[in-house]
Amino acid sequence: MGRVKIARKSTFIDMTAMSDVTVLLLTFFMLTSTFLQKEPTTVITPPSVSTEKVQETNFVQVLVSPEGKVWLTMNNDTSSSWSNEKMRMALLDKVSEIYNESHKNKVNFNVAQKQAFAKLGSFGVPLQQMGEFLDLADQQEGQTKMDKWLSGEDENPNHITGIPVSWNSDENTLNEFQMWMKALRQTENDNLAQAIKDGTGVAIKADVNTSFDIIHMVMDNLQTIHMNKFTFLTALKAGE
Amino acid sequence: MAEVQQNSGGDGKKGAQKKMQIRVDFTPMVDMNMLLITFFMLCTTMIKSQTLTIALPSNEKVENQENMSQASADDAVTIIIDAKRKKGSLDVDSVNGHVVNEVYYYFGKPGGDAGIFGPGGTVLSENNNIQKSEFLSDEINAAGDHNARGIRQIIQQRNKDVLEEITKIKKKYAEGGFGSLETKADREAAQAAYDQAASEIRKNENLKKPVVIIKSTPQASFGSLVEILDEMQINSISKYQIDNMTRADSVMIIDYQNRNHE
Numbered sequence: 494m495g496r497v498k499i500a501r502k503s504t505f506i507d508m509t510a511m512s513d514v515t516v517l518l519l520t521f522f523m524l525t526s527t528f529l530q531k532e533p534t535t536v537i538t539p540p541s542v543s544t545e546k547v548q549e550t551n552f553v554q555v556l557v558s559p560e561g562k563v564w565l566t567m568n569n570d571t572s573s574s575w576s577n578e579k580m581r582m583a584l585l586d587k588v589s590e591i592y593n594e595s596h597k598n599k600v601n602f603n604v605a606q607k608q609a610f611a612k613l614g615s616f617g618v619p620l621q622q623m624g625e626f627l628d629l630a631d632q633q634e635g636q637t638k639m640d641k642w643l644s645g646e647d648e649n650p651n652h653i654t655g656i657p658v659s660w661n662s663d664e665n666t667l668n669e670f671q672m673w674m675k676a677l678r679q680t681e682n683d684n685l686a687q688a689i690k691d692g693t694g695v696a697i698k699a700d701v702n703t704s705f706d707i708i709h710m711v712m713d714n715l716q717t718i719h720m721n722k723f724t725f726l727t728a729l730k731a732g733e
Numbered sequence: 734m735a736e737v738q739q740n741s742g743g744d745g746k747k748g749a750q751k752k753m754q755i756r757v758d759f760t761p762m763v764d765m766n767m768l769l770i771t772f773f774m775l776c777t778t779m780i781k782s783q784t785l786t787i788a789l790p791s792n793e794k795v796e797n798q799e800n801m802s803q804a805s806a807d808d809a810v811t812i813i814i815d816a817k818r819k820k821g822s823l824d825v826d827s828v829n830g831h832v833v834n835e836v837y838y839y840f841g842k843p844g845g846d847a848g849i850f851g852p853g854g855t856v857l858s859e860n861n862n863i864q865k866s867e868f869l870s871d872e873i874n875a876a877g878d879h880n881a882r883g884i885r886q887i888i889q890q891r892n893k894d895v896l897e898e899i900t901k902i903k904k905k906y907a908e909g910g911f912g913s914l915e916t917k918a919d920r921e922a923a924q925a926a927y928d929q930a931a932s933e934i935r936k937n938e939n940l941k942k943p944v945v946i947i948k949s950t951p952q953a954s955f956g957s958l959v960e961i962l963d964e965m966q967i968n969s970i971s972k973y974q975i976d977n978m979t980r981a982d983s984v985m986i987i988d989y990q991n992r993n994h995e
Contacts, residue, residue: 508759515766522770526777539831539956542963543785692786699955702832705814706951708958712975716789724784727959 530566533615533643533654534558536700541727547696551688553677554726556615557699561707562655563670564617564643575682578611585610587676592620595666600624605631617643617656620669626652660710662717670711671718678720692722699725785962790974806841810891811946812884813837813863813982814953814961823952834957836884837989839863840891843981849988856984858992863985868960884961888968891943895969898934902927935971945973948982 534556550570557563569580585607593599600620602610609630610616610623618626626642629635641647645654658670667675674695678686688694695715699708715723817824817833824833843849844860851857869883881889889896905911911926913919934940947961958975965973 505756505758508763511763512759512766515763515770519766519770519773522773522777526773538782539959541783541785541959542966543783545784545786547782547784692788693784696784698782701954701956701959702830703955704816704951705949705953705955705958708955709949709951712789716791719791721791722786722788724786725959726782727785729783730963 530614531640532556532566533564533617533640533645534562536698536703538698538726538728539701540730541725542730543727544729545724547724547726548688548693551684552694552696553674553685553689555695555697555711556617557697557703557707557711558655559700559703559707561658561710562617562645563658563711564615564655565673566615569682570684575684580680580682580685581611581613582607583680583682584673584676587679588673589620591667591672591676591679592669602627613639615643617654619653619657620672622651622653658710658714661714664717667718668714671714674715674720675718689720690722693724695720695723696726697723785959787962787975806846808942808944809841809946810888810943811839811843811948811982812961813978813986814947814949814957815986816950816952816954816957831956832954834868834953834960836866836868836961837863837986838866838884838887839985843979843985849981849985856988858988861985861988861992863989865989868957868964885964885968888943888945888964888970892968892970894940895934895937895942895971898937898940899931899969902930902934931969935969942971945970947973947975948978949975950978950983950986 536556536558548568550568552568554566554568555563556566567577567580567584569575569577585602589600589602598621600623602624606624606627609627612630626639629638629642632638638647642652643654647654656670656673657668659668661668661671677694678689685694697708697711699711712723715721814834814836817835825831826833839862841862843862844857845862847857847860849857849860866884866887869885871879871885872882873879880886902910906923906927909923911930912923914923935942945965947958949958962973964970
């Protein structure tokens, strides 16, 4: 009886096809991706049947945390003469001007601080601490320190997170949030001013479980400075 | 595929080179690609958020009282959103983690024509016309019909005239009454004509339309505000506004809760 010979087969698997597919997928994701902006707080926007898409440019996002803290993010039309950097610089000038009109303790920013501000993503610290905050940019691990301050994970108890906001219906004694919003309209960026007038320029982003009290305060603040039209950021509702 | 065969010149010659196979192992390449894909998948946002536009009335004091547009008591529907409570704390949906909200509503003036407050500010429970409802999605029966429930049903009943007209033009649209639905361009044109017709119906002064006043208690969630604004859109309500709670509203809710032992 002859022994049956089993041919030895190579276990080498050809990975070329697999590699082709993964490269294709990778290309797809690289081209379609827009990176998640790092935000000081994570919120889940409420579901809605509205199918209006969010604006790509010319709007200011007002991020509201469930505790009632407020941060701003600028989204400017980079194709026009107003880049994000230029807009932020103009905004900082304007807001300090408005602030100094009504406060004895004046705020002033040097060139380095202004340039640091121009590079910020979201921002939200009281104006009195803004200088100290912007100085962090030149330090070692400055970005991490700034992020920590913005998200309220800072160890320093003196560092206040969020733009100060409170109930206020008096146009003559604006709070800092109202000053920022007013300053936005007064920078000579016509595109943004028009968008704010149309109601697409201000987008409020808040968590689905944030209490109405806090949203109401933000809405009331905007109403006081005659910004009666704005949008809520929502997520698409499944079904219905 | 990933191999190159080298053919030696003439076979059997002296000093002929050995046949050699060059294989390139792509496994590490695939590993790396997978890692990169994972990174990009986790770091991207595919879905753009939607927006909901709202316009608030100007809060400047109106000097001339005659200029104020008063909703007639007949048309007014007041909806008050409140968060549901469960033994002191807010009730949270076990599935999606959202705060569960409920709605109170009344038609016309608080307490009806007689009002809710008696002499000396006493509360007249017998006049309390507040009722309670919930946010509920449509019930779909075996025949595929949508049956509105909860607050949506109540709004739909009040807005019957407009919704009937809207249903008519919806049918017309489906049958091609606003132009053919064959190509994409045709559909867009028909959709535009439909939107125009729908907007005219919503503005038609001859139809009886409710004016919805949306109020909210402080503890109600932002999600419920968006939800009630959605209901306005779903039910084609053209006139609605967000307003502040009044003392009568709070009193009526407390009175309702007391009577129903909540």
